[in-house]
Amino acid sequence: MIHWDIVIVGGGIAGASLGAQIAASRRTLIIEAEEHCGYHSTGRSAAFFLESYGGPIVSPLSAASADFLGNPPSDFADSGFLHRRGALHLSQSEWPQVPPQVVARRVERDELEQMVPGIAPRWTKALFEPSCADIDVAALHAAFLRQFRRNGGAVMTRARLRSARRGGESWRIALEDGSALGANVLVNAAGAWADDVADACGAQRLGIAPKRRTMVQLKVGRTGLKNLPLINDSQGRFYFKGESDQSIWLSPHDEIATDPCDAAPDEVDVATAIDRFQGVVDWPVERIERSWAGLRSFAPDRVPVYGFDAQVPGFFWCAGQGGFGIQTSPAAGLLGASILLGGPPHASVAHIDPTSFSPARFG
Numbered sequence: 001m002i003h004w005d006i007v008i009v010g011g012g013i014a015g016a017s018l019g020a021q022i023a024a025s026r027r028t029l030i031i032e033a034e035e036h037c038g039y040h041s042t043g044r045s046a047a048f049f050l051e052s053y054g055g056p057i058v059s060p061l062s063a064a065s066a067d068f069l070g071n072p073p074s075d076f077a078d079s080g081f082l083h084r085r086g087a088l089h090l091s092q093s094e095w096p097q098v099p100p101q102v103v104a105r106r107v108e109r110d111e112l113e114q115m116v117p118g119i120a121p122r123w124t125k126a127l128f129e130p131s132c133a134d135i136d137v138a139a140l141h142a143a144f145l146r147q148f149r150r151n152g153g154a155v156m157t158r159a160r161l162r163s164a165r166r167g168g169e170s171w172r173i174a175l176e177d178g179s180a181l182g183a184n185v186l187v188n189a190a191g192a193w194a195d196d197v198a199d200a201c202g203a204q205r206l207g208i209a210p211k212r213r214t215m216v217q218l219k220v221g222r223t224g225l226k227n228l229p230l231i232n233d234s235q236g237r238f239y240f241k242g243e244s245d246q247s248i249w250l251s252p253h254d255e256i257a258t259d260p261c262d263a264a265p266d267e268v269d270v271a272t273a274i275d276r277f278q279g280v281v282d283w284p285v286e287r288i289e290r291s292w293a294g295l296r297s298f299a300p301d302r303v304p305v306y307g308f309d310a311q312v313p314g315f316f317w318c319a320g321q322g323g324f325g326i327q328t329s330p331a332a333g334l335l336g337a338s339i340l341l342g343g344p345p346h347a348s349v350a351h352i353d354p355t356s357f358s359p360a361r362f363g
């Protein structure tokens, strides 16, 4: 049985970004249940960076990630992962709000008509958030895994944790194929399965709840859409952004409670998305090019969980990344690594209070 300093359960962006920061100082293995890392939530996102998103505790993590995403160190990637598009938060009545530290400006109806030709008259006010950008998620995830491996980390796919037991100072981890591993620390970065993994390791569930979200790629009878801003309903009923000259990515902003699974879109949610879209602009809908769904997993207070379990020694949570796990991943990886290894935090996250993310907050 091979013994590791740290075994990370889950090879999505959470496990990969944390792994990239710790592999140089601890012998680390990522175990991933699927054939390839990123098969679940990480591979299904809407792929945008929106600093105002996620509330006052999450937004600083996004802000602290922006420099890295835009201008990563040369030994991490040759070019940045962001493509600037801006976001318009739409309202039918009050001015939309964003956290005070987020740069945004008001857009009156006249300008809104120029920015979004064909927008329905009921949308009278908008807030423009210029820093919103697309993230090249596949390249970012691959770069984290590359750095992880370069620093000595190993990845084992088709390796599903079945159970783990703590004995003395270490874990004995049983995989579904009958093999076993040893580790001093077990990191739970299992996304929608985080509570199930806790169960399997004898830790208390924290109430990490998976919620399904649907995306639709829609071809419409309008051109020039590639660089359309992210159009976001301030009431949280839809968002869409340009994908190509004549197609958009659209979501009904659904949040359907579900068990952890290989999520698939429900046709009712696809229809809801299109119905809401047709209330925003007069662009004819031509056809659905594709649709998909993924799980966004939230802790009860919708703040992610980074830290050692309050009861079970050597069990580290890296879960509850909700709808912001990609855009927060650089800062989350650094913050998580400093909590896990006990060292001083990296300068870019030194102003962020790690106790906000502690699993101990759930009592």
Ligand SMILES: Cc1cc2nc3c(=O)[nH]c(=O)nc-3n(C[C@H](O)[C@H](O)[C@H](O)COP(=O)(O)OP(=O)(O)OC[C@H]3O[C@@H](n4cnc5c(N)ncnc54)[C@H](O)[C@@H]3O)c2cc1C
Pocket: 009, 010, 011, 012, 013, 014, 015, 031, 032, 033, 034, 037, 038, 039, 040, 041, 042, 043, 044, 045, 046, 047, 048, 049, 159, 160, 161, 162, 189, 190, 191, 192, 193, 197, 213, 214, 215, 293, 294, 295, 296, 297, 319, 320, 321, 322, 323, 324, 325, 326, 327, 328
């Ligand atoms: C439709 C949609 C749109 C989104 N849009 C955005 C966006 O625009 N911007 C943004 O920042 N975020 C967005 N998100 C959120 C983001 O995708 C997630 O927060 C992020 O991918 C979570 O990463 P993760 O590594 O925790 O989870 P995952 O990528 O799901 O990885 C967890 C991994 O753990 C593995 N695993 C589970 N159980 C076991 C086990 N027992 N043994 C071994 N492996 C196991 C799974 O196979 C899985 O690969 C979106 C999500 C969805 C679904």
